[in-house]
Amino acid sequence: MALIDTINPLLTTGWAKGDAGWSLKDYEARGGYAQLKRILSSKMSQDDLIAEVKKSVLRGRGGAGFPTGLKWSFMPKAAPEKYVVCNTDEGEPGTFKDRDLLRFDPHSTIEGMIIAGYAVGAKRGYNYIHGEIFEIYQRFEEALDQARAAGYLGNNILGSDFSFDLFAHHGWGAYICGEETGLLESIEGKKGQPRFKPPFPANFGLYGKPTTINNTETFAAIPFILGMGGEAYLNLGKPNNGGTKLFSVSGHVNRPGNYEVPMGTPFAKLLEMAGGMRGGRKLKAVIPGGSSAPVLPADVVMECTMDYDSIAKAGSMLGSGAVIVMDETVCMVKALERLSYFYFEESCGQCTPCREGSGWLYRVVHRIEHGEGRPEDLDLLNRVTDNMMGKTICALADAAAFPVRSFIKHFKSEFEYHIEHKKCLVDPDVQRAGSGFFSASATAGTV
Amino acid sequence: MNNQYDMLSSESLRRIDREVAKYPADQKQSAVMAALVIAQDEKGWLAKETIAAVASYLGMAPIAAYEVASFYNMYDLNPVGKYKLTVCTNLPCALSGGVHAADYVKQKLGIDFNETTADGKFTLKEGECMGACGDAPVMLVNNKRMCSFMLPEQIDKLLAECK
Numbered sequence: 193m194a195l196i197d198t199i200n201p202l203l204t205t206g207w208a209k210g211d212a213g214w215s216l217k218d219y220e221a222r223g224g225y226a227q228l229k230r231i232l233s234s235k236m237s238q239d240d241l242i243a244e245v246k247k248s249v250l251r252g253r254g255g256a257g258f259p260t261g262l263k264w265s266f267m268p269k270a271a272p273e274k275y276v277v278c279n280t281d282e283g284e285p286g287t288f289k290d291r292d293l294l295r296f297d298p299h300s301t302i303e304g305m306i307i308a309g310y311a312v313g314a315k316r317g318y319n320y321i322h323g324e325i326f327e328i329y330q331r332f333e334e335a336l337d338q339a340r341a342a343g344y345l346g347n348n349i350l351g352s353d354f355s356f357d358l359f360a361h362h363g364w365g366a367y368i369c370g371e372e373t374g375l376l377e378s379i380e381g382k383k384g385q386p387r388f389k390p391p392f393p394a395n396f397g398l399y400g401k402p403t404t405i406n407n408t409e410t411f412a413a414i415p416f417i418l419g420m421g422g423e424a425y426l427n428l429g430k431p432n433n434g435g436t437k438l439f440s441v442s443g444h445v446n447r448p449g450n451y452e453v454p455m456g457t458p459f460a461k462l463l464e465m466a467g468g469m470r471g472g473r474k475l476k477a478v479i480p481g482g483s484s485a486p487v488l489p490a491d492v493v494m495e496c497t498m499d500y501d502s503i504a505k506a507g508s509m510l511g512s513g514a515v516i517v518m519d520e521t522v523c524m525v526k527a528l529e530r531l532s533y534f535y536f537e538e539s540c541g542q543c544t545p546c547r548e549g550s551g552w553l554y555r556v557v558h559r560i561e562h563g564e565g566r567p568e569d570l571d572l573l574n575r576v577t578d579n580m581m582g583k584t585i586c587a588l589a590d591a592a593a594f595p596v597r598s599f600i601k602h603f604k605s606e607f608e609y610h611i612e613h614k615k616c617l618v619d620p621d622v623q624r625a626g627s628g629f630f631s632a633s634a635t636a637g638t639v
Numbered sequence: 640m641n642n643q644y645d646m647l648s649s650e651s652l653r654r655i656d657r658e659v660a661k662y663p664a665d666q667k668q669s670a671v672m673a674a675l676v677i678a679q680d681e682k683g684w685l686a687k688e689t690i691a692a693v694a695s696y697l698g699m700a701p702i703a704a705y706e707v708a709s710f711y712n713m714y715d716l717n718p719v720g721k722y723k724l725t726v727c728t729n730l731p732c733a734l735s736g737g738v739h740a741a742d743y744v745k746q747k748l749g750i751d752f753n754e755t756t757a758d759g760k761f762t763l764k765e766g767e768c769m770g771a772c773g774d775a776p777v778m779l780v781n782n783k784r785m786c787s788f789m790l791p792e793q794i795d796k797l798l799a800e801c802k
């Protein structure tokens with residue numbers, strides 16, 4: 193799915209030619225690697241470089257929104273061995289932007305990582321790529337070969353005294369490896385079980401060495417930020433929410449896909465860019481930041497702008513920028529059941545509240561959906577989430593709890609109806625028609 | 640313990656060497672994920688002996704490699720059909736027909752998730768988000784080939800193509 197529409201394209205400038213524009217020569221033709229060259233030839237100081245990134249107020253695009261420049265400044269200066277790691281594990285349901293970034297413009301991520309290496313004094317980097325996207329992993333390997341052959345990677349890059357090499361590590365199907373310390377364990381050749389923090393990766397990261405880890409979109413933004421200046425980038429968005437952001441819009445819209453818009457763009461505008469509601473049906477709810485973010489009812493989300501602060505104020509999270517759009521054909525109990533199954537299935541199992549709690553959540557939502565709910569189940573669900581949130585090694589337990597709490601909070605009557613009437617408020621035939629699967633192809637056999 | 644890895648082809652071992660070279664010299668274990676994928680590609684699935692062979696080649700304890708093989712979803716610890724189809728049914732895909740696509744495949748092949756057709760041709764798996772929800776319904780063929788927009792017609796075509 194190539195980019196369909198954009199306001200102020202930066203990250204997506206290279207996507208215009210689809211699969212024909214990813215190569216090194218295309219990237220160079222659009223000004224690629226110019227920032228790396230400038231930094232190296234002017235011998236820019238690490239502090240100046242980090243200061244420029246701080247000015248942009250670029251906030252991490254992986255989910256937590258932590259300021260990138262600040263993160264880079266945490267790296268100890270003196271350590272002899274450091275790493276830069278890119279998180280392309282992209283397993284948060286609803287998110288599909290990093291895949292397209294590497295598919296259509298892998299070199300912007302590579303350049304961003306090399307520049308990050310320079311800024312924090314690392315000589316080696318890894319890009320951890322989601323298991324399910326093998327073709328993208330292959331393309332990234334090819335792009336690395338191109339960069340190496342052109343002297344952008346390796347020893348004494350472009351004749352400077354800076355050396356940096358970069359490799360791709362391919363995942364193999366574990367959502368938890370998106371969590372940064374689970375990811376580091378995975379690169380080390382172990383089960384991807386998150387580590388207790390602190391120490392944070394900046395002090396104890398890959399192989400126990402100081403490590404900076406950022407999301408793909410974060411790294412990809414770096415060359416553009418340096419090209420236009422931190423302040424100009426910040427001003428594209430709104431205060432405290434710098435720049436543009438990719439939003440992966442999925443679900444019941446006419447044109448699902450990635451859209452790059454300035455931070456602060458109204459949700460209504462994004463929905464319009466995505467072609468509006470499928471079949472002209474009515475918007476019911478939106479999960480604005482990946483499946484781990486609390487769901488928002490239609491009237492609330494229609495008042496939001498797409499930036500960290502506005503979405504947080506509405507009671508959810510911008511997260512990874514995955515906008516999951518649901519219309520009136522959706523049964524909220526069934527939707528939650530699927531999400532709860534996901535967290536139960538993907539819990540790494542090392543914390544009791546998460547391992548047991550995620551199982552409880554799934555089983556109770558499952559029984560409500562299947563007409564076996566009990567009147568006390570909604571209280572039970574909330575109690576289980578109380579025992580999970582903030583009580584575990586990583587945030588997966590919270591991610592499992594947020595959907596449950598927010599679905600019940602905003603759509604309580606649907607849950608109560610299920611429990612009382614042992615069936616769904618939304619007619620099964622209406623639900624079935626919602627996906628468009630059966631109407632899509634009249635020529636195919638019937639099921 | 641000598642040469643337990645004889646059972647892997649020299650081509651596979653060469654491919655594993657290329658992966659090992661990505662990591663610091665004292666961190667060979669980092670290549671275990673890739674090495675297990677390569678072994679799975681060669682053998683079709685990962686038997687205990689295959690995992691042990693990989694471990695021996697990388698100088699790690701067999702149990703450490705087994706832990707990795709059992710932790711990540713895309714390793715097959717049991718034999719699978721010639722074509723393993725993994726359909727994403729997570730919510731974003733389900734909104735655009737992910738579950739219905741899986742139902743359609745089940746009906747066509749007469750099998751449920753985690754089953755293999757009697758002729759050993761197809762195994763069906765339920766997948767989690769593949770990071771491609773904008774292309775829903777999506778499915779993976781043998782872990783490495785992603786198929787997008789899998790509506791009934793496209794599914795028919797794919798199944799016919801799998802010889």
Ligand SMILES: Cc1cc2nc3c(=O)[nH]c(=O)nc-3n(C[C@H](O)[C@H](O)[C@H](O)COP(=O)(O)O)c2cc1C
Nearest residue numbers: 252253254279281282283370371372406407410587
């Ligand atoms: C369960 C879980 C899954 C995560 N998955 C991802 C992911 O797929 N991609 C990602 O970039 N960050 C993910 N994160 C966030 C990372 O831990 C980390 O904060 C991020 O990679 C930092 O990069 P950033 O500062 O550029 O956002 C996840 C976190 C948790 C708790």
Ligand code: SF4
Nearest residue numbers: 540542543546584586
């Ligand atoms: S919270 Fe869950 S996923 Fe995270 S470390 Fe604990 S058990 Fe594992």
Ligand code: FES
Nearest residue numbers: 727732768769772
């Ligand atoms: S939910 Fe199916 S690919 Fe994301």
